[in-house]
Amino acid sequence: MLIAAAWWTEKQRMLEEHRLVGYALFSLVLFRFAWALIGSSTSRFSAILRSPAVVCRYARHEFFRRDAARHAGHNPVGGWSVGAMLLVLSAQIVSGLVAVDVDGLESGPLSYLVSFDMGRLASRLHALTFNILLVLIGLHVAAVVFHALYKRDNLVMPMLSGLRRWEGERPTLQFAPLSRALAALVACVLIVWVLVKVVGRV
Amino acid sequence: MRLKMRTAAATIACAFGGGTLAFAATPAIVSAIKARQANFKEIGGDFKAVGDEIKSGAPNLSAVRGAAHDLNQRAGGQAKYFVRSSGPDSGVKTRALPAIWSDAAGFAKMNGDFVRAAAGLDAAAQKGDVAGLVAARSTLGMACKGCHEKYRAQED
Numbered sequence: 548m549l550i551a552a553a554w555w556t557e558k559q560r561m562l563e564e565h566r567l568v569g570y571a572l573f574s575l576v577l578f579r580f581a582w583a584l585i586g587s588s589t590s591r592f593s594a595i596l597r598s599p600a601v602v603c604r605y606a607r608h609e610f611f612r613r614d615a616a617r618h619a620g621h622n623p624v625g626g627w628s629v630g631a632m633l634l635v636l637s638a639q640i641v642s643g644l645v646a647v648d649v650d651g652l653e654s655g656p657l658s659y660l661v662s663f664d665m666g667r668l669a670s671r672l673h674a675l676t677f678n679i680l681l682v683l684i685g686l687h688v689a690a691v692v693f694h695a696l697y698k699r700d701n702l703v704m705p706m707l708s709g710l711r712r713w714e715g716e717r718p719t720l721q722f723a724p725l726s727r728a729l730a731a732l733v734a735c736v737l738i739v740w741v742l743v744k745v746v747g748r749v
Numbered sequence: 750m751r752l753k754m755r756t757a758a759a760t761i762a763c764a765f766g767g768g769t770l771a772f773a774a775t776p777a778i779v780s781a782i783k784a785r786q787a788n789f790k791e792i793g794g795d796f797k798a799v800g801d802e803i804k805s806g807a808p809n810l811s812a813v814r815g816a817a818h819d820l821n822q823r824a825g826g827q828a829k830y831f832v833r834s835s836g837p838d839s840g841v842k843t844r845a846l847p848a849i850w851s852d853a854a855g856f857a858k859m860n861g862d863f864v865r866a867a868a869g870l871d872a873a874a875q876k877g878d879v880a881g882l883v884a885a886r887s888t889l890g891m892a893c894k895g896c897h898e899k900y901r902a903q904e905d
């Protein structure tokens with residue numbers, strides 16, 4: 548939703564609002580990185596970024612099999628899809644922070660740290676990475692639909708609730724407490740606020 | 750028959766060749782477009798430099814003076830680069846809209862606003878009047894925006 552808002556505010560040349568949406572996205576992406584370090588077991592880097600061997604095995608033998616074993620969190624390919632989206636989102640945020648428009652009229656809060664040419668380059672990157680991001684999001688959503696229709700595996704509810712139907716041995720998952728999530732989110736918002744309001748110049 | 754074909758081919762070649770010649774920008778036009786874009790780019794850089802200093806809360810006036818003066822000089826020299834036929838049909842990549850020439854009076858007026866606003870920024874910078882500088886920057890920003898909305902194509 549925020550990504551759609553970012554697109555819309557840019558198209559309408561509402562750059563003030565576009566920056567605000569960017570800060571919100573920045574906070575969430577930062578939180579996701581934090582959660583990959585201190586969050587629930589299925590959210591951690593170790594669970595989403597599996598080794599190439601595991602990914603290859605999944606892609607070769609399990610991808611199209613309806614009866615393939617389920618994964619408690621992201622499957623090995625889906626995990627890298629998350630990783631790729633996070634990486635591109637990070638590039639999107641960093642480039643946006645220093646981007647400058649062609650007239651030198653509008654700019655990201657940290658653009659004063661870079662030259663006009665660098666800011667312009669960042670702005671072009673900002674447009675490019677947005678398109679890459681759209682492709683990655685499209686793939687991710689298409690994969691979720693594929694799982695729902697072809698594999699009869701609803702991935703959306705487990706994402707929201709943390710619960711899913713399971714056959715066989717119960718996996719050991721560790722859910723981090725909600726208080727930790729809230730604390731991490733507040734810390735991320737605070738970091739972004741300091742970076743924008745104290746270090747940044749708008 | 751063969752002759753007819755040849756004539757037809759020659760006619761087509763002429764039409765295309767002629768068309769290309771008619772639309773190909775002369776070197777003077779190409780260099781005007783390049784100069785115009787380069788000058789605008791420098792103006793953008795100057796505007797950013799002034800803006801960065803203002804946003805710092807305690808502007809470094811010597812940096813502002815240099816940028817504002819350069820901007821003012823360049824603003825005054827910008828109109829001459831909008832030579833006839835240097836719009837989108839020149840074949841050169843440009844966002845200049847045909848309205849610049851079809852509505853020459855309107856464009857000249859906005860260019861006048863721009864040149865005056867740039868002079869105002871320069872004057873405020875040389876005086877070291879920070880409040881005046883902030884106001885002049887905003888006036889100039891509006892002049893840039895106003896003209897771009899009317900006479901410049903959207904970025905693709």
